[in-house]
Every structure is written in C-alpha cells, then in structure tokens.
Amino acid sequence: MDLSELIEIAEHERASRRSIRIRCCTALGCQSAGALSLKQRLEEAATEVERQDIEVIGVGCMGLCGNGPLVMVDPDGVLYEHVRAADAPSIVAALDGGEATAPLGDPQHPFFTGQKRLVLEHSGIIDPERIESYIAAGGYQALYHVLHEMTPADVIDVITRSGLRGRGGAGYPTGLKWATVAKSHGNRKFVVCNADEGDPGAFMDRSIIESDPHKVLEGMAIAAYAVGADQGYVYVRAEYPLAIQRLQKAIAQARRLGVLGAQIFDAGFTFRVDIRVGAGAFVCGEETALMASIEGRRGQPRPRPPYPAESGLWGQPTLINNVETYANIAPIIRHGAEWFASIGTETSKGTKVFALTGKIRHTGLIEVPMGATLRQIVEEMGGVPDGHVKAVQTGGPSGGCIPATLLDTPVDYESVQRVGSIMGSGGMVVMDDATHMVDVAHFYMEFCKDESCGKCIPCRAGTAQMLHMLDVIRAGQATPADLEQLEQLCLMVKETSLCGLGQSAPNPVLSTLKYFRAEYEALLIHNAERATTEP
Amino acid sequence: MAVTRSQRPTPESAPHPSGDNRFRLLEAAMKKHQYRPDALIEVLHRAQELFGYLSTDLLLYIAHSLHLPPSRVYGVATFYHFFSMAPKGQHSCVVCLGTACYVRGSAAILAAAERHLGIKAGTTTPDGHISLETARCLGACGIAPTVVVDGTVTGHQTPEQVLIWIERLAQMVE
Numbered sequence: 001m002d003l004s005e006l007i008e009i010a011e012h013e014r015a016s017r018r019s020i021r022i023r024c025c026t027a028l029g030c031q032s033a034g035a036l037s038l039k040q041r042l043e044e045a046a047t048e049v050e051r052q053d054i055e056v057i058g059v060g061c062m063g064l065c066g067n068g069p070l071v072m073v074d075p076d077g078v079l080y081e082h083v084r085a086a087d088a089p090s091i092v093a094a095l096d097g098g099e100a101t102a103p104l105g106d107p108q109h110p111f112f113t114g115q116k117r118l119v120l121e122h123s124g125i126i127d128p129e130r131i132e133s134y135i136a137a138g139g140y141q142a143l144y145h146v147l148h149e150m151t152p153a154d155v156i157d158v159i160t161r162s163g164l165r166g167r168g169g170a171g172y173p174t175g176l177k178w179a180t181v182a183k184s185h186g187n188r189k190f191v192v193c194n195a196d197e198g199d200p201g202a203f204m205d206r207s208i209i210e211s212d213p214h215k216v217l218e219g220m221a222i223a224a225y226a227v228g229a230d231q232g233y234v235y236v237r238a239e240y241p242l243a244i245q246r247l248q249k250a251i252a253q254a255r256r257l258g259v260l261g262a263q264i265f266d267a268g269f270t271f272r273v274d275i276r277v278g279a280g281a282f283v284c285g286e287e288t289a290l291m292a293s294i295e296g297r298r299g300q301p302r303p304r305p306p307y308p309a310e311s312g313l314w315g316q317p318t319l320i321n322n323v324e325t326y327a328n329i330a331p332i333i334r335h336g337a338e339w340f341a342s343i344g345t346e347t348s349k350g351t352k353v354f355a356l357t358g359k360i361r362h363t364g365l366i367e368v369p370m371g372a373t374l375r376q377i378v379e380e381m382g383g384v385p386d387g388h389v390k391a392v393q394t395g396g397p398s399g400g401c402i403p404a405t406l407l408d409t410p411v412d413y414e415s416v417q418r419v420g421s422i423m424g425s426g427g428m429v430v431m432d433d434a435t436h437m438v439d440v441a442h443f444y445m446e447f448c449k450d451e452s453c454g455k456c457i458p459c460r461a462g463t464a465q466m467l468h469m470l471d472v473i474r475a476g477q478a479t480p481a482d483l484e485q486l487e488q489l490c491l492m493v494k495e496t497s498l499c500g501l502g503q504s505a506p507n508p509v510l511s512t513l514k515y516f517r518a519e520y521e522a523l524l525i526h527n528a529e530r531a532t533t534e535p
Numbered sequence: 536m537a538v539t540r541s542q543r544p545t546p547e548s549a550p551h552p553s554g555d556n557r558f559r560l561l562e563a564a565m566k567k568h569q570y571r572p573d574a575l576i577e578v579l580h581r582a583q584e585l586f587g588y589l590s591t592d593l594l595l596y597i598a599h600s601l602h603l604p605p606s607r608v609y610g611v612a613t614f615y616h617f618f619s620m621a622p623k624g625q626h627s628c629v630v631c632l633g634t635a636c637y638v639r640g641s642a643a644i645l646a647a648a649e650r651h652l653g654i655k656a657g658t659t660t661p662d663g664h665i666s667l668e669t670a671r672c673l674g675a676c677g678i679a680p681t682v683v684v685d686g687t688v689t690g691h692q693t694p695e696q697v698l699i700w701i702e703r704l705a706q707m708v709e
Contacts, residue, residue, distance in 0.1 A: 029677040032688040065677020200633030200672035207674075238580070238617050239673055279576055279615030282671070296575035297607075298614040357635035357676040364677045393634065427676075429634045443637055447671065453614075 001258035001265055003144050006135060009257075013136035018055040020095060021074040022046065025124060026058040027210045028203075028242050029065035029364075034085060038069050041088035049092055057133075060211020062124035064111065066363030071102070072124070079105035110380045111362045116343065118351045119327045120367045123211035128246055131253040134214040140259050142333035146222050147267035155226040156182060159329070161337035163349035168194055168285075168322035169395065169424045170500075171348070171413040177319065180309040181227040184317035189229035191220050191271075192313070192320045194290060195236040195243070198282040199396025200447065202427030204353040205323035207365050209236070209243040212327070213250035217260065217273060219326030222333060224271045227319050232273040235290055238280060247275055282397075282451035286499045287320045289453065300453045301499035322425065324353055344370030348412035352423070356382050358393075358430035368411070375407040378430055391431045391515070395424025397444045397451075398504035400511025401437060420511040422504070437516040438523060441509045442470045448505035459502030462493035466509065473523050480524055487513060557585040558596075565600050572601050575611055579618055588619045624659040624666035626704040628697070629683040633672030636680035640693075644680055645669065647694035651701055665704050 024030075024039040039058055046054045062070045067081040071091060080091060080102040087102035094100040106112075117123070127133040134140070146155055160175025181189060193216060197205040209216060220232045236244050251273050254260040262270045276294050283289045284299040291313050293299040312318025328350060332340045341349050348370040354377065357363045361383035368377060374392055378384065391401040400421035402409060409415050416423045431440070449463040469486045472478045490506035490513075497503045513520060551558035564581040568574030578597055583589055589612050598608040612618045630636075630645045645656060652660055652667055659666040675681045678690025684700045 028673075028675050028688065029690070032675055032678055032681070032690050065675075068678065197674065198671070200637075201635045201676055202672070203674035203676055237674075239670065277577070277580060278617075279580065280617035280671075281615050293576065294573070296571075296573040296577075296611070298611055300614075355676055357679060358638045363635075363679070396634065427634070429638055431638055435638055443634070451671075 003141075003148075003265075006140060006144060009132055010136045010138070013132045019053045019075070020051075020055070022054065022056045022091065023059045023062075023072045023074065023124065024056060025060070025062050025068060025070045026128075027061040027065075027207060028240075029061070030068035030070060031242070033068045033082075035069035037085045038071070038083055038088060041085040042071070042091065045089040045092040048089070049096075051095075054092065054095065057127050058129065059125060060123045060128045061120075061207040061365055063115075063120075063366060064105065064362055064364045067105065070105070072107075077107055079107045081105040109362075111364075111366065111382070114372075114376060114381045115367050116351050116369045117367050118331050118343070119208065119215075119324055119353055120211070120365070121331065122215065123207065123365075126212065128211050128213055129249055131214060131250065131257060131259075134212070138334065139214055139330075140218055142330040143218050143221050143225075143259065144265050146225055146333055147265050147269055152182060152226045152228065155222060155333075158332065158337045159226070162332045162340040163337075163344075164325065164328055164332065164340065165348065165413065166322060167324035167328070167352070167425065169398065169422060171423060174321065174325055177309060177321070178223065178226050180307070181229075181317050181319040184310050186316040188231065188316050189224075189227055190313045190316060190318040191224045191227065191229040191232040192290070192294070192308075192318055193220055193232065193234040193323060193326055194285065194287070194320055195234055195240075195323045196278050196285045196290060197237060197240075197323075197425060198285045198451075199398070199425055199427045201355065201357055201393070201396055201429045202425050203355045204365065204426045206240050206243050207355075208323050208327050208353070209240070210246055213243075213247050214254065215330060216247075216323055216326045217250060217254055219329035220273060221260065221264065221271050222329050223319055223321065223326065225269055227317070229319065230270050230272065232271060233276050233294055233313075234273060235276045235278060235284070235294060237278045244275060244277060251275070281453070282447070283453045283499070283501050286501060289499070290320065291318065298453070300455045301501075303498060324426070345410065345412045347414055352411065352426060354411075354426045354428045356428050356430070358428075359385065359389075359432040359434070360430045361385055370412045371410045373408050373410050374402065377411065377428065378407065382430060384430070384432075386432070388432055389430055390433050390435065391437065393421075393429040393431060393440070393508075394427065395422035395504075395507070396427045397447050398422055398500065398507055399424045399427075400507045401431070401440060401515065402511075403515040420514055421507070437512040437519045438470065438474060441512045442467070442474060444508040445470055445505070448501065452501065452505075456496075456498035456502060458493045458496040459498065459505065462489060462497070462502065463505055465489060466493070466506065470509070473520060476523055476525065478524050480521075483513075483520055483524065560585055561597075562600075565597075570601055572603050575601060575603065575608065576615070579608075579612055583618060588622050590620075622659075622663070624663050626664060626685050626707065627666045627668060627683070628685075628701060628704065629668045629670050630656070630697070631670045631673050631675070631679070631681045631683070633670070633676060633679070635676035636672075639679045641680040644682065644692055644694050644697050648697055648701060651698050665701065 042056045071080040083102040090101040164174040165171040281299045289299040289301040308318040598605040
C-alpha cells in the first residue's frame with residue numbers, strides 16, 4: 001500500500017457514487033427504533049423505481065438520536081425524522097415531486113447550525129462499515145503523511161502546540177503525555193484506547209466508534225508511531241455490542257489493506273490493534289484499573305506513580321488516551337496545530353462532544369467549540385420543553401449539578417470545575433423541577449457504592465456510609481448535625497481515596513448541597529420536633 | 536495449584552471426555568489465545584456465551600487450562616458484573632437505570648415490572664422463564680428510557696409498554 005493506491009481507492013469510491021444519496025442512520029439509537037428494516041425498505045423502494053442515480057447508504061450517528069430513525073437525502077439536504085419503514089416508498093417518490101409521509105426535520109435548527117464538527121466530521125456522512133468510505137473522505141492520509149514526512153518528535157511537537165487535552169475528563173495535555181511515553185524506556189511500548197465509557201448518561205465514545213471507527217484507529221496508529229509502540233488495545237464496554245462489532249470489522253479491513261499490521265505504508269512501522277471487551281465494571285475507566293483488566297485481572301486501581309507512561313501494561317511504558325482524544329489526532333495532522341489552537345478558549349482548545357439528554361426537546365449528540373455556554377447548548381440547541389431548567393448535570397457520577405442560575409458558564413475544563421462540577425467525558429443531563437436533587441445525589445451515590453472496587457477503605461466504607469446518611473435524610477429522620485457530618489465525610493472521602501472513583505464520588509452530593517441545600521434542609525427533622533422525640 | 540506441562544488440555548480436535556461439544560468450542564477459544572493467563576476475561580466471556588452462566592466446575596476447568604489458581608479465576612468472575620454464577624431465565628428483560636433513563640422515569644418502569652413478575656431485579660422467576668435485570672446505562676440515552684427485551688433495545692418506554700413486553704415473553708413457550 002502506498003499513497004497512489006490510497007488515492008486510487010478514494011477516487012474510485014468517489015466516482016462510483018450516485019448523484020442522489022439517501023443516508024439512513026444505523027447507529028444504536030436509530031437501530032433500536034427500526035432503522036435496519038427502514039434501510040432495507042429504502043433500498044427496495046429505490047430499486048423499484050428503477051433509477052440509476054439513487055443509492056441508499058447506512059451511516060453513523062447524525063446527532064438527533066431522540067427523533068430517530070433519521071434519514072437525510074443528498075444533495076438537497078432534506079432531513080426526515082421518526083421515519084417508519086412504511087414511509088420508505090414515499091421518501092423515494094418525493095424525489096420526483098411526490099410528498100413524503102415522514103415528518104420533515106429542520107437542518108437549519110440551532111441544534112445543527114450551532115455545532116462545529118471536527119471529531120464528528122464524518123459521522124452520519126460516511127458508511128462506518130466500509131474502509132473505502134473513510135478513505136474517500138481523506139482517511140489514512142494523515143497516517144501516511146506522518147510516516148513518510150515527520151519524525152516521531154515532529155508529531156509530538158504538533159500535538160503539543162495544538163493544545164489538545166485529554167477528552168476522558170481530566171484534561172491532561174495530550175502532547176505532554178505522548179512525550180513522556182516517548183522518553184520512557186521499555187522492551188516494548190503499548191498504546192491503549194479507553195472506550196470504557198461507564199458514566200451513565202454519556203454515549204459520545206460509543207457513537208464515535210459506531211460512526212467512524214477508522215478515525216480512532218488512525219489516531220491510535222499515529223500515536224503509536226510518535227511514542228514508539230507496536231501494539232494497541234481498545235478497551236470497550238461489553239454493553240456496546242454494535243461498537244465492538246464495527247470496530248472488529250474496521251480492524252480486519254485496515255489489516256487487509258495494510259494500514260494496520262506489519263510494514264504499514266512500507267515505512268518500516270508495525271502496529272497491531274486488538275480489542276479487549278470489558279465486563280461491566282465502572283472503575284475500569286480508571287487507567288490503572290483498566291490495565292489490570294487488560295491483563296486479565298480484577299479491575300482494581302493501584303497508586304500512581306509510577307504512571308502508566310513509565311510503567312503500564314506488563315510493566316512497559318503505555319500510552320492511554322480516550323476515544324475522542326484519538327479522534328482529534330488525524331484532523332490536527334491534516335490541518336495543523338495552529339488551526340486547532342485557533343478553536344476554543346485560552347486553556348481549552350478545539351471542540352467537545354456532548355451527549356445531551358434528560359428533560360430536553362432535542363436529545364442526542366452535539367459537538368461545540370470549547371467555551372460555548374451551557375445556555376447556548378441547553379436552551380438554544382437542546383430546547384427546553386416548558387421553558388424551565390432546574391439544573392444541568394455534567395460529568396456523571398464524578399461530576400456535579402450546575403444550577404440554572406449559572407447557565408452562562410462557558411464549557412471549558414477550568415470554568416466547569418470552578419462551579420463545582422467537572423467537564424467529564426461529556427454526558428450532560430438536563431433536569432427540571434420534577435427531579436429532586438437529594439434523589440439525584442442518592443442515585444449517584446448508590447451507583448458509586450455499587451461500583452467501588454473495595455480496595456481502599458475511604459471509598460469502600462465511605463460510599464456505603466454516605467449512602468446510608470442520604471437514606472436517613474430521605475426518610476426525614478436526619479438532624480442538621482447529620483447534614484454537617486455528611487459534608488465532612490464527603491470531604492474526607494474526596495481527600496483520601498486511592499483513585500478517581502472515590503475522589504470524585506462525593507461531588508454530586510457536594511454540588512447539590514452547595515446549590516440546593518434548601519432541598520436537604522426541608523427533609524430534616526425540625527429542631528422542635530427533635531426535642532420531643534429524644535429521650 | 537501446581538500444573539505441569541504434561542497436563543496441557545486436550546487438543547481442540549479431540550472430543551471432550553464429557554461429550555459436550557461446548558467444551559470443544561471453549562477449548563478453541565483458549566487455544567486462540569494460546570492459553571495465556573491474561574486472556575482470562577476473554578475466555579470467561581466465551582464460556583458464559585456458550586454455557587449461559589459460569590458454574591464452579593466450569594471455573595475450575597478454565598483455571599486448570601490457563602494454569603491459574605482457582606482463587607484468581609473465581610476472584611475475576613465475581614468482580615465483574617457481567618459474569619453470572621447462576622443460571623439465567625430463558626428470556627430476559629433488562630431495565631436501564633442510567634441517568635438519562637432515571638430522569639425520564641425508569642424507576643417506575645422497574646417497579647411495575649417487579650410488581651408484575653413478583654420478583655426483585657437481578658433474579659429469575661421461579662419457573663426459570665424470565666430474568667429481570669437492570670443495567671447502568673446502555674449508551675442509548677437519546678431514546679431514554681430504554682428496556683432490552685431478549686437482547687433487543689427498545690426506546691421511549693413506559694410502565695404499560697413494558698408490561699406488554701413481559702406478557703408477550705410469558706406467553707412464549709419453549
């Protein structure tokens with residue numbers, strides 16, 4: 001495989017396209033709403049009218065998952081929502097001036113126009129099950145360029161100058177991490193893609209893999225070249241069977257074309273990728289626990305240092321990045337560090353993908369430049385059904401609830417942290433008055449208690465105790481002193497736990513206490529009442 | 536547990552002494568991973584796929600084949616939620632309890648299912664017909680609340696709709 005062959009595949013793919021393309025979303029959300037039978041009906045309908053200029057293709061996520069199945073017709077850009085298989089013939093007939101029976105969507109809605117798609121540039125456009133479709137969109141050219149025209153140090157320099165930070169939640173500078181792994185010595189080095197998206201309410205990584213798996217693989221291969229690794233692992237949750245299946249297919253296709261495996265692009269670079277399927281443990285999103293799981297052990301974290309960059313898988317230097325981080329790499333190489341650094345804010349560059357869910361009109365996946373405000377995302381793009389938002393939860397069980405009064409907070413790593421939550425991997429759940437904040441805190445604490453691996457005491461005993469105290473509060477049997485004690489316990493667990501799970505488990509309680517304390521206090525035993533019940 | 540080289544498992548081509556073909560398939564999976572101890576989780580996935588659940592005997596068999604102490608295999612199998620040590624029902628109904636589903640009322644769905652089946656989440660009806668389970672986010676938050684019926688993800692569910700699913704499962708006779 002060389003560049004001319006790559007370009008040939010791209011040109012052949014583009015030449016074989018027909019002028020009218022009916023794109024049907026086949027990601028999980030739309031599949032669950034019947035997209036597969038719809039796609040089949042569309043194909044049949046297109047064949048029936050005997051027109052040679054129509055093709056039906058299955059694509060990845062178009063974003064508006066709540067209104068699926070979605071169908072988009074090119075080149076006119078007509079969007080249909082809630083499409084049933086029975087609507088298929090009318091959609092094809094509409095090309096000849098008929099009227100489609102499926103509801104029309106509005107591609108000019110802020111939900112779409114407010115986005116800047118970089119990670120999701122191909123999502124909903126290319127066929128995720130065909131490598132040719134990715135190559136036709138310019139895929140694997142960044143990898144070719146890197147292997148033939150850049151040294152590993154050049155690559156790290158570009159990533160560092162781009163200002164890209166880890167998209168898994170902590171926001172560690174990606175270039176710095178790569179440089180550390182590149183400098184470390186070992187018999188072998190590994191590159192790991194963390195696709196253990198465990199935060200309930202988050203599905204960015206699932207969508208990226210289901211919609212554009214090759215982009216993640218290309219990012220991993222570039223990273224492997226930069227740090228000197230020859231083996232990669234993608235650690236995916238078992239709960240994502242479609243993502244696993246598409247990734248398996250993508251790896252097999254890439255191997256067949258020689259863009260993964262031995263002697264990639266005849267440049268003396270070898271990189272293999274294997275999939276490791278998780279088994280339902282939230283803590284495995286933590287990097288040291290994830291490595292233990294890849295090694296076939298219980299997913300329990302260990303103290304750092306040594307960091308995985310120095311001593312990771314089987315004691316060798318290991319680079320661990322999140323799915324979305326890898327998906328940013330090829331665009332940065334293609335367009336340059338300066339281009340990427342021009343998007344976003346001073347400290348948070350580029351874009352961020354969010355899973356927008358909860359009590360909102362448009363649920364789904366969006367990608368916005370860093371620094372967009374929560375108000376833009378929630379009110380303009382999402383649309384609030386009855387005009388009232390109570391709080392926005394970001395960062396899942398490790399994050400917090402941001403009250404409606406702070407909706408003008410820009411979304412970047414520092415600002416979100418300043419208001420007591422975290423950016424997290426990108427889950428954003430909108431809550432209205434029907435949701436009681438003590439219940440939310442209880443919901444997350446129950447989750448953390450169940451998911452605590454049990455290795456360190458603050459987390460193991462602390463989460464159980466905090467949950468118990470929340471139970472007492474909910475039962476209306478707590479005193480103001482209990483509330484204070486809960487707060488103290490939260491701080492103690494936060495300070496003393498071994499890994500991120502325990503350190504952040506108190507966040508939902510602390511943030512709801514900070515902004516919605518009245519809801520806790522309303523549940524306390526009234527002082528006077530307490531005086532009569534006490535012996 | 537000391538295991539010597541001579542105790543290597545039988546090659547995949549040979550039938551398993553028990554006559555159960557599933558062991559042959561499990562053996563093939565282990566061979567694919569060259570009986571490497573770090574493939575334990577992959578092997579457990581395959582074993583559960585084949586046998587439906589992980590019995591103690593099965594875990595011992597895997598421990599023996601991968602040259603691992605049984606305690607290690609048991610520890611891993613019980614650590615991860617995905618692995619089940621008890622047989623599952625013929626049909627399954629999984630209610631997602633992720634945040635998006637929770638905010639949109641999944642607790643009421645689960646309560647209705649529990650009431651209707653007369654069992655708690657995480658258990659199976661006494662006749663072994665239906666297992667009621669919960670999940671911590673399937674990543675299908677766009678169509679919350681979601682319920683997975685016999686492996687098929689369905690979105691925008693209500694308690695009434697789920698009871699219809701359960702009734703349909705109950706009427707399926709094996």
